Amino acid sequence: MRLILLLCIFLSGCSSTAVPIVMKFPDAPPSLMTPAADLNKLPADKKIEMSDIIQTTNANSKLYYELKIKYEAWQEWYKEQKSIADQLK
């Protein structure tokens, strides 16, 4: 009886081994890592006409829509990567 008890104590003595396995942090898509550009201003060295204002607005809205695409892509990237990482738990 004492031997069986001793056996149980010894056999359960090594059950606290921790195994650290780390999943690589996911890369970000390269196109999302480019810095955001400043908005375009009207040139100070020429006579400004209405067409210049519309051109500049058009160029600025292009920058906005590019950033909108990247912003939405970051959200999608996060959601997807989180759902993948959650599967490891």
Place this chain on the structure above:
Amino acid sequence: MWYLQFMYSLIPDSWIELATYAILATGITLYILSKVVAWIPFIKGYKLPMELVGVILYGVGAFYAGGYGVERMWRERVQEVQAKVKELEGRQAEVVKVIETKVITKIKTVEVVKEVIKQEIIEKEKLINANCDVSPDAIEMFNKSVTNPELLQTPAGETK
């Protein structure tokens, strides 16, 4: 200490398992024999050392058998998790590729549309500019409106 672990890793698992169970079996056998020799007159003096050695070997064998069992369980678990991690890392890379392609395609569409609008403005330039003077104040306000607000803000919180 690392070289001991290295040397240990060179020994095949089956040998370690065999040695562990051999120690355990020897311990049990010696313990049982120690009870038997107590009845045999000319070797009954060996009872105590046999019992002691038997219990020690039994303890050591049980400890290593338990440790080896846990180790084997963890190794299986590690292999299982490593395979899962490899599969998930592949999926992570796939997601990055898909998003990258999507972003490039969408940005290209924006560029094409904006270029068409730019050309339209150039074509209608004379019509747009006819009878329309832009005041210097309007230009100044426009430039102010597109300037990064962080650059316009003074430390006191006032707008420049």
